[in-house]
Amino acid sequence: MGRQVTETRDRYGHFLTIPTRWMDNDIYGHVNNTVYYSYFDTVVNTYLVQAGGFDFQRSQVIGVAVETFCRFHRSVAYPDEIHAGLRVGKLGNSSVRYEIGIFRAGDDEAAASGHFVHVFVERSTNKPVPIPGALRTALARLLIHS
Amino acid sequence: MGRQVTETRDRYGHFLTIPTRWMDNDIYGHVNNTVYYSYFDTVVNTYLVQAGGFDFQRSQVIGVAVETFCRFHRSVAYPDEIHAGLRVGKLGNSSVRYEIGIFRAGDDEAAASGHFVHVFVERSTNKPVPIPGALRTALARLLIHS
Amino acid sequence: MGRQVTETRDRYGHFLTIPTRWMDNDIYGHVNNTVYYSYFDTVVNTYLVQAGGFDFQRSQVIGVAVETFCRFHRSVAYPDEIHAGLRVGKLGNSSVRYEIGIFRAGDDEAAASGHFVHVFVERSTNKPVPIPGALRTALARLLIHS
Amino acid sequence: MGRQVTETRDRYGHFLTIPTRWMDNDIYGHVNNTVYYSYFDTVVNTYLVQAGGFDFQRSQVIGVAVETFCRFHRSVAYPDEIHAGLRVGKLGNSSVRYEIGIFRAGDDEAAASGHFVHVFVERSTNKPVPIPGALRTALARLLIHS
Numbered sequence: 001m002g003r004q005v006t007e008t009r010d011r012y013g014h015f016l017t018i019p020t021r022w023m024d025n026d027i028y029g030h031v032n033n034t035v036y037y038s039y040f041d042t043v044v045n046t047y048l049v050q051a052g053g054f055d056f057q058r059s060q061v062i063g064v065a066v067e068t069f070c071r072f073h074r075s076v077a078y079p080d081e082i083h084a085g086l087r088v089g090k091l092g093n094s095s096v097r098y099e100i101g102i103f104r105a106g107d108d109e110a111a112a113s114g115h116f117v118h119v120f121v122e123r124s125t126n127k128p129v130p131i132p133g134a135l136r137t138a139l140a141r142l143l144i145h146s
Numbered sequence: 147m148g149r150q151v152t153e154t155r156d157r158y159g160h161f162l163t164i165p166t167r168w169m170d171n172d173i174y175g176h177v178n179n180t181v182y183y184s185y186f187d188t189v190v191n192t193y194l195v196q197a198g199g200f201d202f203q204r205s206q207v208i209g210v211a212v213e214t215f216c217r218f219h220r221s222v223a224y225p226d227e228i229h230a231g232l233r234v235g236k237l238g239n240s241s242v243r244y245e246i247g248i249f250r251a252g253d254d255e256a257a258a259s260g261h262f263v264h265v266f267v268e269r270s271t272n273k274p275v276p277i278p279g280a281l282r283t284a285l286a287r288l289l290i291h292s
Numbered sequence: 293m294g295r296q297v298t299e300t301r302d303r304y305g306h307f308l309t310i311p312t313r314w315m316d317n318d319i320y321g322h323v324n325n326t327v328y329y330s331y332f333d334t335v336v337n338t339y340l341v342q343a344g345g346f347d348f349q350r351s352q353v354i355g356v357a358v359e360t361f362c363r364f365h366r367s368v369a370y371p372d373e374i375h376a377g378l379r380v381g382k383l384g385n386s387s388v389r390y391e392i393g394i395f396r397a398g399d400d401e402a403a404a405s406g407h408f409v410h411v412f413v414e415r416s417t418n419k420p421v422p423i424p425g426a427l428r429t430a431l432a433r434l435l436i437h438s
Numbered sequence: 439m440g441r442q443v444t445e446t447r448d449r450y451g452h453f454l455t456i457p458t459r460w461m462d463n464d465i466y467g468h469v470n471n472t473v474y475y476s477y478f479d480t481v482v483n484t485y486l487v488q489a490g491g492f493d494f495q496r497s498q499v500i501g502v503a504v505e506t507f508c509r510f511h512r513s514v515a516y517p518d519e520i521h522a523g524l525r526v527g528k529l530g531n532s533s534v535r536y537e538i539g540i541f542r543a544g545d546d547e548a549a550a551s552g553h554f555v556h557v558f559v560e561r562s563t564n565k566p567v568p569i570p571g572a573l574r575t576a577l578a579r580l581l582i583h584s
Binding site for chain 1: 471479
Protein backbone atom coordinates (compact mmCIF):
# COMPACT_ATOMS: atom_id res chain seq x y z
CA MET A 1 0.00 0.00 0.00
CA GLY A 2 2.95 2.29 -0.47
CA ARG A 3 4.97 4.37 1.96
CA GLN A 4 3.60 4.90 5.42
CA VAL A 5 4.16 8.24 7.08
CA THR A 6 4.16 8.18 10.86
CA GLU A 7 1.05 10.08 11.81
CA THR A 8 1.91 12.49 14.60
CA ARG A 9 -0.21 15.21 16.18
CA ASP A 10 1.49 18.07 14.34
CA ARG A 11 0.00 16.77 11.08
CA TYR A 12 -3.57 17.63 12.16
CA GLY A 13 -5.07 21.10 12.44
CA HIS A 14 -8.09 20.35 14.62
CA PHE A 15 -8.75 17.99 17.53
CA LEU A 16 -11.80 16.67 19.33
CA THR A 17 -11.64 14.82 22.65
CA ILE A 18 -13.76 11.66 22.66
CA PRO A 19 -13.95 9.55 25.84
CA THR A 20 -14.28 5.85 25.13
CA ARG A 21 -17.35 3.97 26.35
CA TRP A 22 -17.66 0.55 27.96
CA MET A 23 -19.34 -0.85 24.85
CA ASP A 24 -16.48 0.30 22.59
CA ASN A 25 -14.41 -2.66 23.77
CA ASP A 26 -15.08 -5.96 22.12
CA ILE A 27 -14.50 -9.44 23.43
CA TYR A 28 -10.72 -9.08 23.00
CA GLY A 29 -10.68 -6.16 25.42
CA HIS A 30 -9.86 -3.43 22.90
CA VAL A 31 -11.90 -0.89 21.01
CA ASN A 32 -13.54 -2.74 18.14
CA ASN A 33 -12.47 -1.71 14.65
CA THR A 34 -15.97 -0.50 13.72
CA VAL A 35 -15.98 2.00 16.58
CA TYR A 36 -13.07 3.99 15.14
CA TYR A 37 -15.37 4.97 12.31
CA SER A 38 -17.86 6.36 14.80
CA TYR A 39 -14.99 8.52 16.08
CA PHE A 40 -14.37 9.61 12.46
CA ASP A 41 -18.04 10.45 11.98
CA THR A 42 -18.14 12.41 15.18
CA VAL A 43 -15.02 14.53 14.67
CA VAL A 44 -16.05 15.32 11.09
CA ASN A 45 -19.67 16.24 11.77
CA THR A 46 -18.88 18.14 14.95
CA TYR A 47 -16.39 20.25 12.99
CA LEU A 48 -19.00 20.91 10.29
CA VAL A 49 -21.50 21.98 12.96
CA GLN A 50 -19.21 24.06 15.11
CA ALA A 51 -16.88 25.62 12.53
CA GLY A 52 -19.17 25.63 9.50
CA GLY A 53 -22.59 26.20 11.06
CA PHE A 54 -23.86 22.98 9.54
CA ASP A 55 -27.46 22.21 10.52
CA PHE A 56 -27.81 18.53 9.70
CA GLN A 57 -31.40 18.42 10.94
CA ARG A 58 -32.70 20.97 8.43
CA SER A 59 -30.07 21.87 5.81
CA GLN A 60 -30.98 21.31 2.17
CA VAL A 61 -27.46 20.01 1.55
CA ILE A 62 -26.02 17.05 3.46
CA GLY A 63 -22.76 15.11 3.36
CA VAL A 64 -22.96 11.47 2.31
CA ALA A 65 -20.08 9.06 2.98
CA VAL A 66 -18.75 7.47 -0.20
CA GLU A 67 -15.54 5.91 1.06
CA THR A 68 -13.87 5.27 4.40
CA PHE A 69 -10.57 3.66 5.34
CA CYS A 70 -8.68 2.97 8.54
CA ARG A 71 -5.32 1.45 9.40
CA PHE A 72 -4.84 0.26 12.96
CA HIS A 73 -1.35 0.81 14.36
CA ARG A 74 -1.80 0.01 18.05
CA SER A 75 -4.78 -0.75 20.21
CA VAL A 76 -6.90 1.57 22.28
CA ALA A 77 -9.21 0.40 25.05
CA TYR A 78 -11.91 1.76 27.29
CA PRO A 79 -11.43 3.69 29.59
CA ASP A 80 -8.82 5.50 27.45
CA GLU A 81 -9.54 9.03 26.33
CA ILE A 82 -9.15 9.63 22.60
CA HIS A 83 -8.08 12.74 20.76
CA ALA A 84 -9.33 12.67 17.18
CA GLY A 85 -7.19 14.80 14.84
CA LEU A 86 -8.68 16.15 11.63
CA ARG A 87 -7.24 17.65 8.44
CA VAL A 88 -8.54 18.03 4.90
CA GLY A 89 -6.53 16.16 2.30
CA LYS A 90 -8.46 17.27 -0.75
CA LEU A 91 -11.23 19.82 -1.20
CA GLY A 92 -13.14 19.40 -4.46
CA ASN A 93 -16.21 21.07 -5.87
CA SER A 94 -18.72 18.80 -4.19
CA SER A 95 -16.52 16.36 -2.29
CA VAL A 96 -14.02 16.51 0.51
CA ARG A 97 -11.47 14.02 1.75
CA TYR A 98 -10.98 14.20 5.50
CA GLU A 99 -7.92 12.60 7.03
CA ILE A 100 -8.20 11.52 10.62
CA GLY A 101 -5.75 10.40 13.28
CA ILE A 102 -6.92 8.72 16.47
CA PHE A 103 -4.55 9.41 19.36
CA ARG A 104 -4.60 8.01 22.83
CA ALA A 105 -4.30 10.83 25.39
CA GLY A 106 -0.59 11.32 26.03
CA ASP A 107 0.60 9.66 22.80
CA ASP A 108 2.11 11.63 19.94
CA GLU A 109 1.80 8.83 17.39
CA ALA A 110 -1.62 7.87 16.14
CA ALA A 111 -3.13 4.58 17.30
CA ALA A 112 -5.10 4.55 14.05
CA SER A 113 -5.34 6.73 10.98
CA GLY A 114 -7.51 6.86 7.93
CA HIS A 115 -9.71 8.86 5.67
CA PHE A 116 -13.35 9.58 5.02
CA VAL A 117 -14.77 11.03 1.78
CA HIS A 118 -17.96 13.05 1.87
CA VAL A 119 -19.92 14.03 -1.20
CA PHE A 120 -22.35 16.85 -0.57
CA VAL A 121 -25.76 16.24 -2.08
CA GLU A 122 -29.14 17.89 -2.13
CA ARG A 123 -31.12 16.07 0.57
CA SER A 124 -34.29 15.72 -1.49
CA THR A 125 -32.74 14.47 -4.75
CA ASN A 126 -29.46 12.93 -3.58
CA LYS A 127 -27.66 14.78 -6.44
CA PRO A 128 -24.15 16.18 -5.85
CA VAL A 129 -24.01 19.94 -5.39
CA PRO A 130 -21.20 22.40 -4.72
CA ILE A 131 -20.10 22.52 -1.10
CA PRO A 132 -21.94 25.46 0.54
CA GLY A 133 -19.75 28.51 1.19
CA ALA A 134 -19.66 28.46 4.98
CA LEU A 135 -18.67 24.81 5.01
CA ARG A 136 -16.07 25.35 2.31
CA THR A 137 -14.49 28.18 4.28
CA ALA A 138 -14.32 26.02 7.41
CA LEU A 139 -12.89 23.06 5.47
CA ALA A 140 -10.31 25.18 3.66
CA ARG A 141 -8.81 26.11 7.01
CA LEU A 142 -7.86 22.47 7.57
CA LEU A 143 -6.51 21.87 4.07
CA ILE A 144 -2.98 20.50 4.01
CA HIS A 145 -0.42 21.93 1.62
CA SER A 146 1.87 19.24 0.36
CA MET B 147 -46.06 3.39 37.92
CA GLY B 148 -46.19 5.15 41.29
CA ARG B 149 -45.03 8.57 42.38
CA GLN B 150 -42.45 10.28 40.25
CA VAL B 151 -39.84 12.42 41.93
CA THR B 152 -38.32 15.13 39.76
CA GLU B 153 -34.74 14.05 39.30
CA THR B 154 -32.49 17.04 39.78
CA ARG B 155 -28.71 17.19 39.96
CA ASP B 156 -28.56 17.53 43.75
CA ARG B 157 -29.88 13.97 44.04
CA TYR B 158 -26.68 12.48 42.60
CA GLY B 159 -23.29 12.27 44.28
CA HIS B 160 -21.07 11.66 41.27
CA PHE B 161 -21.07 12.87 37.66
CA LEU B 162 -19.36 11.85 34.44
CA THR B 163 -19.34 14.01 31.31
CA ILE B 164 -20.17 12.02 28.17
CA PRO B 165 -20.20 13.79 24.79
CA THR B 166 -22.80 12.41 22.42
CA ARG B 167 -21.69 10.87 19.11
CA TRP B 168 -23.16 11.20 15.63
CA MET B 169 -24.37 7.60 15.70
CA ASP B 170 -26.26 8.13 18.98
CA ASN B 171 -29.04 9.87 17.06
CA ASP B 172 -31.55 7.66 15.36
CA ILE B 173 -33.73 8.38 12.38
CA TYR B 174 -35.97 10.69 14.43
CA GLY B 175 -33.03 12.97 15.16
CA HIS B 176 -32.69 12.18 18.87
CA VAL B 177 -30.50 9.90 20.92
CA ASN B 178 -31.95 6.42 20.55
CA ASN B 179 -33.34 4.83 23.69
CA THR B 180 -30.77 2.01 23.65
CA VAL B 181 -27.89 4.49 23.80
CA TYR B 182 -28.89 5.79 27.24
CA TYR B 183 -28.01 2.37 28.60
CA SER B 184 -24.52 2.71 27.15
CA TYR B 185 -24.26 5.94 29.15
CA PHE B 186 -25.42 3.98 32.23
CA ASP B 187 -22.81 1.28 31.59
CA THR B 188 -20.10 3.85 31.14
CA VAL B 189 -20.76 5.97 34.22
CA VAL B 190 -21.08 2.85 36.38
CA ASN B 191 -17.98 1.04 35.17
CA THR B 192 -15.85 4.19 35.06
CA TYR B 193 -16.75 4.85 38.70
CA LEU B 194 -15.83 1.27 39.64
CA VAL B 195 -12.48 1.66 37.85
CA GLN B 196 -11.57 5.11 39.08
CA ALA B 197 -13.00 5.12 42.59
CA GLY B 198 -12.84 1.41 43.38
CA GLY B 199 -9.72 0.30 41.51
CA PHE B 200 -11.77 -2.23 39.54
CA ASP B 201 -9.69 -4.10 36.95
CA PHE B 202 -12.32 -5.55 34.63
CA GLN B 203 -9.71 -7.14 32.39
CA ARG B 204 -8.22 -9.37 35.10
CA SER B 205 -10.28 -9.29 38.30
CA GLN B 206 -11.64 -12.59 39.60
CA VAL B 207 -14.90 -10.88 40.46
CA ILE B 208 -16.99 -9.04 37.85
CA GLY B 209 -20.32 -7.24 37.86
CA VAL B 210 -23.11 -8.75 35.78
CA ALA B 211 -26.22 -6.75 34.87
CA VAL B 212 -29.41 -8.40 36.10
CA GLU B 213 -31.90 -5.60 35.58
CA THR B 214 -31.98 -2.20 33.91
CA PHE B 215 -34.69 0.42 33.59
CA CYS B 216 -34.97 3.85 32.06
CA ARG B 217 -37.71 6.48 31.88
CA PHE B 218 -37.34 9.13 29.20
CA HIS B 219 -38.53 12.60 30.25
CA ARG B 220 -37.30 14.80 27.38
CA SER B 221 -35.09 14.19 24.39
CA VAL B 222 -31.36 14.64 24.01
CA ALA B 223 -29.61 14.84 20.66
CA TYR B 224 -26.12 14.84 19.24
CA PRO B 225 -24.17 17.15 19.52
CA ASP B 226 -25.39 17.70 23.11
CA GLU B 227 -23.03 17.04 25.96
CA ILE B 228 -24.40 14.75 28.66
CA HIS B 229 -23.71 14.71 32.37
CA ALA B 230 -24.45 11.29 33.82
CA GLY B 231 -25.28 11.44 37.54
CA LEU B 232 -24.79 8.37 39.72
CA ARG B 233 -25.96 7.36 43.18
CA VAL B 234 -26.36 3.98 44.92
CA GLY B 235 -29.95 3.18 45.89
CA LYS B 236 -29.24 -0.12 47.62
CA LEU B 237 -26.03 -1.88 48.57
CA GLY B 238 -26.52 -5.56 49.30
CA ASN B 239 -24.09 -8.36 50.05
CA SER B 240 -23.39 -9.25 46.43
CA SER B 241 -25.61 -6.83 44.53
CA VAL B 242 -25.88 -3.11 44.08
CA ARG B 243 -28.61 -0.93 42.65
CA TYR B 244 -27.23 2.10 40.84
CA GLU B 245 -29.56 4.99 40.11
CA ILE B 246 -28.63 7.18 37.19
CA GLY B 247 -29.78 10.53 35.88
CA ILE B 248 -28.91 11.74 32.39
CA PHE B 249 -28.69 15.53 32.23
CA ARG B 250 -28.17 17.72 29.25
CA ALA B 251 -25.40 20.24 29.93
CA GLY B 252 -27.05 23.30 31.47
CA ASP B 253 -30.24 21.51 32.60
CA ASP B 254 -30.99 20.85 36.24
CA GLU B 255 -33.76 18.33 35.54
CA ALA B 256 -32.85 14.93 34.16
CA ALA B 257 -33.68 14.16 30.53
CA ALA B 258 -33.84 10.49 31.53
CA SER B 259 -33.47 8.53 34.72
CA GLY B 260 -33.33 4.91 35.66
CA HIS B 261 -31.56 2.15 37.47
CA PHE B 262 -29.13 -0.67 36.86
CA VAL B 263 -28.61 -3.68 39.14
CA HIS B 264 -25.25 -5.44 39.20
CA VAL B 265 -24.66 -8.78 40.84
CA PHE B 266 -21.02 -9.47 41.49
CA VAL B 267 -19.98 -12.97 40.51
CA GLU B 268 -16.82 -15.02 40.32
CA ARG B 269 -15.74 -14.74 36.71
CA SER B 270 -14.90 -18.44 36.31
CA THR B 271 -18.03 -19.93 37.89
CA ASN B 272 -20.59 -17.14 37.49
CA LYS B 273 -21.61 -17.64 41.16
CA PRO B 274 -22.56 -14.59 43.26
CA VAL B 275 -19.89 -13.51 45.75
CA PRO B 276 -19.67 -10.69 48.30
CA ILE B 277 -18.75 -7.33 46.78
CA PRO B 278 -14.97 -6.90 47.20
CA GLY B 279 -13.95 -4.43 49.91
CA ALA B 280 -12.49 -1.66 47.75
CA LEU B 281 -15.56 -1.59 45.54
CA ARG B 282 -17.90 -1.66 48.53
CA THR B 283 -16.12 1.29 50.07
CA ALA B 284 -16.40 3.26 46.84
CA LEU B 285 -20.07 2.34 46.41
CA ALA B 286 -20.95 3.17 50.02
CA ARG B 287 -19.84 6.74 49.39
CA LEU B 288 -22.68 7.14 46.87
CA LEU B 289 -25.35 5.45 48.99
CA ILE B 290 -28.45 7.57 49.51
CA HIS B 291 -30.02 7.83 52.95
CA SER B 292 -33.78 8.03 52.71
CA MET C 293 -38.92 -7.14 42.91
CA GLY C 294 -42.27 -8.93 43.14
CA ARG C 295 -43.42 -12.23 41.70
CA GLN C 296 -41.64 -13.44 38.63
CA VAL C 297 -43.48 -15.45 36.01
CA THR C 298 -41.31 -17.77 33.95
CA GLU C 299 -41.42 -16.30 30.48
CA THR C 300 -41.91 -19.11 27.99
CA ARG C 301 -42.54 -18.93 24.26
CA ASP C 302 -46.25 -19.65 24.51
CA ARG C 303 -46.71 -16.29 26.22
CA TYR C 304 -45.83 -14.35 23.04
CA GLY C 305 -47.93 -14.00 19.91
CA HIS C 306 -45.28 -12.86 17.43
CA PHE C 307 -41.61 -13.70 16.90
CA LEU C 308 -38.74 -12.18 14.95
CA THR C 309 -35.45 -13.97 14.36
CA ILE C 310 -32.43 -11.75 15.03
CA PRO C 311 -28.93 -13.15 14.48
CA THR C 312 -26.38 -11.77 16.91
CA ARG C 313 -23.40 -9.80 15.62
CA TRP C 314 -19.76 -9.90 16.63
CA MET C 315 -20.02 -6.45 18.22
CA ASP C 316 -22.97 -7.48 20.40
CA ASN C 317 -20.56 -9.27 22.74
CA ASP C 318 -18.78 -7.13 25.26
CA ILE C 319 -15.50 -7.74 27.01
CA TYR C 320 -17.02 -10.46 29.20
CA GLY C 321 -17.91 -12.51 26.12
CA HIS C 322 -21.68 -12.11 26.31
CA VAL C 323 -24.19 -9.86 24.61
CA ASN C 324 -23.97 -6.51 26.38
CA ASN C 325 -27.06 -5.41 28.29
CA THR C 326 -27.59 -2.37 26.04
CA VAL C 327 -27.87 -4.56 22.96
CA TYR C 328 -31.01 -6.31 24.20
CA TYR C 329 -32.79 -3.00 23.84
CA SER C 330 -31.77 -2.84 20.19
CA TYR C 331 -33.48 -6.23 19.82
CA PHE C 332 -36.56 -4.72 21.53
CA ASP C 333 -36.50 -1.72 19.16
CA THR C 334 -36.15 -3.98 16.16
CA VAL C 335 -38.91 -6.46 16.94
CA VAL C 336 -41.31 -3.64 17.83
CA ASN C 337 -40.66 -1.43 14.81
CA THR C 338 -40.51 -4.32 12.38
CA TYR C 339 -43.92 -5.44 13.60
CA LEU C 340 -45.31 -1.92 13.17
CA VAL C 341 -43.93 -1.79 9.62
CA GLN C 342 -44.91 -5.27 8.50
CA ALA C 343 -48.21 -5.79 10.32
CA GLY C 344 -49.35 -2.18 10.63
CA GLY C 345 -48.00 -0.59 7.47
CA PHE C 346 -46.05 1.93 9.53
CA ASP C 347 -43.91 4.26 7.38
CA PHE C 348 -41.44 5.68 9.88
CA GLN C 349 -39.71 7.76 7.21
CA ARG C 350 -42.76 9.81 6.29
CA SER C 351 -45.67 9.21 8.67
CA GLN C 352 -47.09 12.22 10.51
CA VAL C 353 -47.37 10.11 13.65
CA ILE C 354 -44.38 8.37 15.22
CA GLY C 355 -43.80 6.27 18.33
CA VAL C 356 -41.54 7.73 21.01
CA ALA C 357 -40.08 5.55 23.77
CA VAL C 358 -41.04 6.75 27.22
CA GLU C 359 -39.96 3.81 29.33
CA THR C 360 -37.99 0.60 28.85
CA PHE C 361 -37.07 -2.21 31.22
CA CYS C 362 -35.22 -5.49 30.97
CA ARG C 363 -34.44 -8.31 33.36
CA PHE C 364 -31.59 -10.64 32.41
CA HIS C 365 -32.15 -14.28 33.33
CA ARG C 366 -29.28 -16.04 31.55
CA SER C 367 -26.65 -14.90 29.10
CA VAL C 368 -26.68 -14.95 25.32
CA ALA C 369 -23.57 -14.63 23.19
CA TYR C 370 -22.61 -14.14 19.58
CA PRO C 371 -22.91 -16.27 17.42
CA ASP C 372 -26.24 -17.32 18.99
CA GLU C 373 -29.41 -16.76 17.06
CA ILE C 374 -32.13 -14.90 18.96
CA HIS C 375 -35.89 -15.20 18.71
CA ALA C 376 -37.55 -12.04 19.97
CA GLY C 377 -41.10 -12.66 21.19
CA LEU C 378 -43.60 -9.81 21.29
CA ARG C 379 -46.98 -9.27 22.94
CA VAL C 380 -48.96 -6.18 23.90
CA GLY C 381 -49.55 -5.81 27.63
CA LYS C 382 -51.66 -2.66 27.48
CA LEU C 383 -53.15 -0.72 24.62
CA GLY C 384 -54.19 2.81 25.56
CA ASN C 385 -55.48 5.72 23.55
CA SER C 386 -52.08 7.05 22.53
CA SER C 387 -49.69 4.66 24.26
CA VAL C 388 -48.87 0.99 24.08
CA ARG C 389 -46.91 -1.27 26.40
CA TYR C 390 -45.01 -3.94 24.50
CA GLU C 391 -43.73 -6.95 26.40
CA ILE C 392 -40.75 -8.72 24.91
CA GLY C 393 -39.00 -12.01 25.55
CA ILE C 394 -35.56 -12.74 24.16
CA PHE C 395 -35.07 -16.45 23.52
CA ARG C 396 -31.97 -18.27 22.44
CA ALA C 397 -32.74 -20.57 19.52
CA GLY C 398 -33.76 -23.91 21.01
CA ASP C 399 -34.65 -22.57 24.46
CA ASP C 400 -38.22 -22.36 25.70
CA GLU C 401 -37.43 -20.05 28.62
CA ALA C 402 -36.50 -16.47 27.91
CA ALA C 403 -32.90 -15.40 28.41
CA ALA C 404 -34.20 -11.90 29.06
CA SER C 405 -37.59 -10.25 29.28
CA GLY C 406 -38.87 -6.75 29.63
CA HIS C 407 -41.14 -4.05 28.37
CA PHE C 408 -41.10 -0.97 26.21
CA VAL C 409 -43.70 1.82 26.26
CA HIS C 410 -44.34 3.88 23.15
CA VAL C 411 -46.35 7.06 23.11
CA PHE C 412 -47.52 8.03 19.66
CA VAL C 413 -47.00 11.70 18.89
CA GLU C 414 -47.40 14.03 15.97
CA ARG C 415 -43.93 14.25 14.46
CA SER C 416 -43.99 18.03 13.98
CA THR C 417 -45.30 19.04 17.41
CA ASN C 418 -44.34 16.08 19.59
CA LYS C 419 -47.88 16.09 21.07
CA PRO C 420 -49.56 12.76 21.92
CA VAL C 421 -52.23 11.67 19.47
CA PRO C 422 -54.52 8.63 19.22
CA ILE C 423 -52.81 5.56 17.79
CA PRO C 424 -53.65 5.44 14.05
CA GLY C 425 -56.20 2.80 13.10
CA ALA C 426 -54.00 0.43 11.12
CA LEU C 427 -51.43 0.32 13.90
CA ARG C 428 -54.10 -0.15 16.56
CA THR C 429 -55.57 -3.08 14.66
CA ALA C 430 -52.15 -4.72 14.36
CA LEU C 431 -51.36 -4.09 18.03
CA ALA C 432 -54.74 -5.38 19.22
CA ARG C 433 -53.92 -8.76 17.67
CA LEU C 434 -51.05 -9.15 20.14
CA LEU C 435 -52.95 -7.96 23.21
CA ILE C 436 -52.89 -10.40 26.11
CA HIS C 437 -56.04 -11.19 28.01
CA SER C 438 -55.33 -11.69 31.67
CA MET D 439 -8.33 5.13 -6.73
CA GLY D 440 -7.83 3.01 -9.80
CA ARG D 441 -10.28 1.00 -11.87
CA GLN D 442 -13.55 -0.02 -10.27
CA VAL D 443 -14.96 -3.44 -10.99
CA THR D 444 -18.71 -3.78 -10.57
CA GLU D 445 -19.10 -6.06 -7.59
CA THR D 446 -21.73 -8.66 -8.39
CA ARG D 447 -22.78 -11.73 -6.41
CA ASP D 448 -20.90 -14.19 -8.58
CA ARG D 449 -17.63 -12.71 -7.35
CA TYR D 450 -18.16 -14.02 -3.81
CA GLY D 451 -17.93 -17.63 -2.65
CA HIS D 452 -19.79 -17.39 0.65
CA PHE D 453 -22.79 -15.43 1.89
CA LEU D 454 -24.31 -14.61 5.24
CA THR D 455 -27.78 -13.12 5.66
CA ILE D 456 -27.84 -10.20 8.10
CA PRO D 457 -31.14 -8.47 8.87
CA THR D 458 -30.74 -4.76 9.51
CA ARG D 459 -31.75 -3.33 12.88
CA TRP D 460 -33.63 -0.14 13.73
CA MET D 461 -30.48 1.42 15.19
CA ASP D 462 -28.49 0.80 11.99
CA ASN D 463 -30.19 3.80 10.39
CA ASP D 464 -28.79 7.18 11.22
CA ILE D 465 -30.49 10.53 11.16
CA TYR D 466 -30.51 10.59 7.35
CA GLY D 467 -32.62 7.44 7.25
CA HIS D 468 -29.97 5.08 5.89
CA VAL D 469 -27.61 2.57 7.40
CA ASN D 470 -24.75 4.56 8.89
CA ASN D 471 -21.34 4.01 7.34
CA THR D 472 -19.87 2.58 10.55
CA VAL D 473 -22.46 -0.18 10.62
CA TYR D 474 -21.22 -1.74 7.37
CA TYR D 475 -18.04 -2.63 9.21
CA SER D 476 -20.06 -4.50 11.80
CA TYR D 477 -21.47 -6.52 8.90
CA PHE D 478 -17.87 -7.13 7.74
CA ASP D 479 -16.86 -8.25 11.23
CA THR D 480 -19.83 -10.53 11.49
CA VAL D 481 -19.52 -12.30 8.14
CA VAL D 482 -15.78 -12.79 8.66
CA ASN D 483 -15.92 -14.11 12.22
CA THR D 484 -18.97 -16.26 11.59
CA TYR D 485 -17.16 -17.90 8.69
CA LEU D 486 -14.09 -18.53 10.88
CA VAL D 487 -16.32 -20.10 13.55
CA GLN D 488 -18.53 -22.18 11.30
CA ALA D 489 -16.12 -23.23 8.54
CA GLY D 490 -12.84 -23.12 10.46
CA GLY D 491 -13.90 -24.19 13.95
CA PHE D 492 -12.54 -20.95 15.38
CA ASP D 493 -13.14 -20.63 19.13
CA PHE D 494 -12.64 -16.93 19.76
CA GLN D 495 -13.41 -17.29 23.47
CA ARG D 496 -10.54 -19.66 24.19
CA SER D 497 -8.19 -20.03 21.22
CA GLN D 498 -4.52 -19.15 21.75
CA VAL D 499 -4.48 -17.49 18.34
CA ILE D 500 -6.83 -14.64 17.45
CA GLY D 501 -7.32 -12.40 14.41
CA VAL D 502 -6.60 -8.71 14.88
CA ALA D 503 -7.85 -6.11 12.36
CA VAL D 504 -5.02 -4.08 10.86
CA GLU D 505 -6.82 -2.36 8.00
CA THR D 506 -10.38 -1.93 6.79
CA PHE D 507 -11.87 -0.11 3.83
CA CYS D 508 -15.33 0.39 2.40
CA ARG D 509 -16.75 2.13 -0.65
CA PHE D 510 -20.45 2.97 -0.60
CA HIS D 511 -22.20 2.60 -3.94
CA ARG D 512 -25.86 2.97 -3.01
CA SER D 513 -27.70 3.21 0.27
CA VAL D 514 -29.27 0.48 2.35
CA ALA D 515 -31.82 1.13 5.07
CA TYR D 516 -33.58 -0.72 7.85
CA PRO D 517 -35.71 -2.83 7.45
CA ASP D 518 -33.75 -4.15 4.42
CA GLU D 519 -32.23 -7.59 4.64
CA ILE D 520 -28.54 -7.74 3.76
CA HIS D 521 -26.56 -10.52 2.14
CA ALA D 522 -22.88 -10.19 2.99
CA GLY D 523 -20.62 -11.83 0.39
CA LEU D 524 -17.14 -12.99 1.35
CA ARG D 525 -14.04 -13.98 -0.61
CA VAL D 526 -10.34 -14.12 0.24
CA GLY D 527 -8.19 -11.79 -1.85
CA LYS D 528 -4.84 -12.75 -0.39
CA LEU D 529 -3.81 -15.48 2.01
CA GLY D 530 -0.39 -14.89 3.57
CA ASN D 531 1.54 -16.69 6.27
CA SER D 532 -0.02 -14.86 9.18
CA SER D 533 -2.39 -12.44 7.47
CA VAL D 534 -5.46 -12.65 5.30
CA ARG D 535 -7.24 -10.08 3.20
CA TYR D 536 -10.99 -10.61 3.13
CA GLU D 537 -13.02 -8.91 0.44
CA ILE D 538 -16.65 -8.25 1.25
CA GLY D 539 -19.68 -7.19 -0.75
CA ILE D 540 -22.86 -5.97 0.94
CA PHE D 541 -25.93 -6.75 -1.15
CA ARG D 542 -29.49 -5.74 -0.55
CA ALA D 543 -31.78 -8.75 -0.85
CA GLY D 544 -32.82 -8.97 -4.50
CA ASP D 545 -29.95 -6.86 -5.86
CA ASP D 546 -27.12 -8.37 -7.88
CA GLU D 547 -24.83 -5.35 -7.58
CA ALA D 548 -23.25 -4.59 -4.24
CA ALA D 549 -24.52 -1.60 -2.27
CA ALA D 550 -21.09 -1.41 -0.68
CA SER D 551 -17.81 -3.27 -1.03
CA GLY D 552 -14.50 -3.27 0.74
CA HIS D 553 -11.81 -5.22 2.47
CA PHE D 554 -10.65 -6.21 5.90
CA VAL D 555 -7.14 -7.43 6.78
CA HIS D 556 -6.65 -9.75 9.74
CA VAL D 557 -3.27 -10.57 11.22
CA PHE D 558 -3.32 -13.65 13.38
CA VAL D 559 -1.45 -13.21 16.65
CA GLU D 560 -0.84 -15.16 19.80
CA ARG D 561 -3.42 -13.84 22.25
CA SER D 562 -1.04 -13.57 25.20
CA THR D 563 1.86 -11.82 23.43
CA ASN D 564 0.17 -10.12 20.48
CA LYS D 565 2.95 -11.48 18.18
CA PRO D 566 2.06 -12.60 14.64
CA VAL D 567 1.93 -16.36 14.15
CA PRO D 568 1.17 -18.61 11.19
CA ILE D 569 -2.54 -19.01 10.51
CA PRO D 570 -3.65 -22.26 12.19
CA GLY D 571 -4.29 -25.14 9.79
CA ALA D 572 -8.04 -25.49 10.13
CA LEU D 573 -8.56 -21.79 9.54
CA ARG D 574 -6.14 -21.78 6.60
CA THR D 575 -8.03 -24.64 4.98
CA ALA D 576 -11.33 -22.83 5.37
CA LEU D 577 -9.89 -19.56 4.08
CA ALA D 578 -8.22 -21.21 1.08
CA ARG D 579 -11.65 -22.36 -0.11
CA LEU D 580 -12.65 -18.71 -0.59
CA LEU D 581 -9.41 -17.62 -2.28
CA ILE D 582 -9.91 -15.93 -5.63
CA HIS D 583 -7.71 -16.85 -8.58
CA SER D 584 -6.97 -13.82 -10.68
